[in-house]
Amino acid sequence: MSGVAFEDDIQLERERARFVRRRSLHLLGSLLRPMRWRFALMLLLVASAQGAKALGPLLVASAIDAGLPALISGDPTRILLDGGAYLTAAVAGGVLTLWFIRLNARISQAALFDLRKRVFLHTQRLSLEFHETYTSGRIIARQTSDLDAVREVLDSGVNQLLSGFLYMAFIAGLLFVLDPWSGLVLLAAAVPVWFLTRWFQQRSQLHYRSTRVASANLIVQFVETMAGHRAVQAFHRERRNLDEHTRLADEYRVADQRAVGLIGVYNPGLVLIGNVTVAALLAVDGYRVFSGTLAVGALVAAVLYAKRFFTPVQDMAQFYNSLQSSVAALEKISGLLEEQPSIRPPRQPVPLPRAAGRIEFDDVRFGYTPERDILPHLDLVIPAGQTVALVGSTGAGKSTLAKLVARFYDVTEGVVRLDGVDVREVAFADLRRAVVMVTQEAFLFSGSIAENIAVGRPEATREEIRAAARAVGADRFIELLPDGYDTDVNKRGGRLSAGQRQLVSFARAFLADPAVLILDEATSSLDLPSEALVQRGLARLLDGRTAIIIAHRLSTVEIADRVLVLGGGRLLEDGSPAELIAEGGEFAELHAEWESTTV
Numbered sequence: 001m002s003g004v005a006f007e008d009d010i011q012l013e014r015e016r017a018r019f020v021r022r023r024s025l026h027l028l029g030s031l032l033r034p035m036r037w038r039f040a041l042m043l044l045l046v047a048s049a050q051g052a053k054a055l056g057p058l059l060v061a062s063a064i065d066a067g068l069p070a071l072i073s074g075d076p077t078r079i080l081l082d083g084g085a086y087l088t089a090a091v092a093g094g095v096l097t098l099w100f101i102r103l104n105a106r107i108s109q110a111a112l113f114d115l116r117k118r119v120f121l122h123t124q125r126l127s128l129e130f131h132e133t134y135t136s137g138r139i140i141a142r143q144t145s146d147l148d149a150v151r152e153v154l155d156s157g158v159n160q161l162l163s164g165f166l167y168m169a170f171i172a173g174l175l176f177v178l179d180p181w182s183g184l185v186l187l188a189a190a191v192p193v194w195f196l197t198r199w200f201q202q203r204s205q206l207h208y209r210s211t212r213v214a215s216a217n218l219i220v221q222f223v224e225t226m227a228g229h230r231a232v233q234a235f236h237r238e239r240r241n242l243d244e245h246t247r248l249a250d251e252y253r254v255a256d257q258r259a260v261g262l263i264g265v266y267n268p269g270l271v272l273i274g275n276v277t278v279a280a281l282l283a284v285d286g287y288r289v290f291s292g293t294l295a296v297g298a299l300v301a302a303v304l305y306a307k308r309f310f311t312p313v314q315d316m317a318q319f320y321n322s323l324q325s326s327v328a329a330l331e332k333i334s335g336l337l338e339e340q341p342s343i344r345p346p347r348q349p350v351p352l353p354r355a356a357g358r359i360e361f362d363d364v365r366f367g368y369t370p371e372r373d374i375l376p377h378l379d380l381v382i383p384a385g386q387t388v389a390l391v392g393s394t395g396a397g398k399s400t401l402a403k404l405v406a407r408f409y410d411v412t413e414g415v416v417r418l419d420g421v422d423v424r425e426v427a428f429a430d431l432r433r434a435v436v437m438v439t440q441e442a443f444l445f446s447g448s449i450a451e452n453i454a455v456g457r458p459e460a461t462r463e464e465i466r467a468a469a470r471a472v473g474a475d476r477f478i479e480l481l482p483d484g485y486d487t488d489v490n491k492r493g494g495r496l497s498a499g500q501r502q503l504v505s506f507a508r509a510f511l512a513d514p515a516v517l518i519l520d521e522a523t524s525s526l527d528l529p530s531e532a533l534v535q536r537g538l539a540r541l542l543d544g545r546t547a548i549i550i551a552h553r554l555s556t557v558e559i560a561d562r563v564l565v566l567g568g569g570r571l572l573e574d575g576s577p578a579e580l581i582a583e584g585g586e587f588a589e590l591h592a593e594w595e596s597t598t599v
């Protein structure tokens, strides 16, 4: 399994390329399998339509060589039959084509619908660890441009490629039946076409891979700039971002230009080979007609076939680029789908329907990467109902410790327990109910305030939502909003301040009513009235549950039962705020510092 590991590589080594190809085909197969009978019917329709279309020149030859002489000697039957057959074949070809295009659209749209859903479901399932490194820009590229590339091929792939291929096969076959010598001339022309196509294939595959990588890089940079536009403006990064964007856009331009440039060689090459073939046929067959070994009708049919033979090649070549980008897209999507969540649900979950909230770190060691331990060794017990403030310098490992309790990551060694049960053995649903993490950003989803609070417990009634808001003191500002609880948070007038967002996220957590609450306190300083409001809301939220607060404020530390000072991933101090101040260690210093800045 390699997942998304090699998705930026332009040139894959042989073994890996084969693996990636197989993975894409497997994905395609799994998408089409449920519709295999419909797919088979479509193939049959495509084949029949092409067969009917290819009959034309043969009937023309028969009309000229047999029908015309019979007509001249007074018998119109043969030529009428040939004309009728020609008409029937043309109508049948048209009707069958219409039918298979419609069927193709149904099949391809159903497959895409399935794929779109799978990609969404899967990315949602992947663990935080994956999302932290893969970036949302890439996910967006997978969901948008890559799915579009796959759509293009599924929509017209069978139509262009398969029908083109079958048409050529029928033409070659019929020409051999009609006149093997002409068939041989056509076959000889296929040799340079084959070499030219191989050349084109190999180059365009490389170029198309680079265009996909370049387009994904562009999207990543764009999303990052837009998502961080506040920081961009605050730090006047516009110029630098523009330079970066220009560089990436230029890479994209160059890559695309190279890819398109290939068609400029390939297409005229094909046209040339086609024309030379027609000229060769005219020369060879013309001589044979002259010497009486070939009928005129056969010559006409051979020329018609030769001209028609190369028409689909051009279409197929044009289409080859879309196919390449679609193959590259499918390779990436299949890689993404191959990624496994690093946090796995337990095989035999221990039920924990109503946790009390006792947390225990037993001999825990943890690092995000094998090279570096963030928490080298931690033993810690937090009794149920205790409010713990985590303090420490930046990068000390406070968020990391909190993430281990919520099982966003698994420990490298040792055990984290909730109510005595290893968190790795608790069913996801129970763990998510028992442990809720309120992050600094206080993320709001699009929708109303009420819907945003209900995220904590989707089945909550309006009264329960109001009660939660009331409990944390969010009701007053909500009722003053234009539409109260129904105010859309993304509309003007519904835009909330940092403090208000915090209160909404508290109400959400209150409604969820977890046994353990983890709170990454916002570092941004609120003004004093908001801070007082948020602190009151917080106090009500904490009541009766275990809480771990990554604290950045004096007022928060003061409501904690216990303070843990973390430094370099180790517990440096542990005690009640009063005890630690009396001891005069690091916390006492920090406390004094906070006190001096808040007055």
Ligand SMILES: Nc1ncnc2c1ncn2[C@@H]1O[C@H](COP(=O)(O)OP(=O)(O)OP(=O)(O)O)[C@@H](O)[C@H]1O
Binding pocket: 132, 368, 369, 374, 392, 393, 394, 395, 396, 397, 398, 399, 400, 401
């Ligand atoms: N996803 C990650 N992958 C790799 N390293 C990480 C990851 N997240 C954090 N780290 C590293 O782990 C260390 C501890 O980070 P953590 O976020 O736990 O610190 P913190 O004490 O919460 O800091 P802050 O107060 O600044 O939020 C840091 O050195 C950081 O670089």
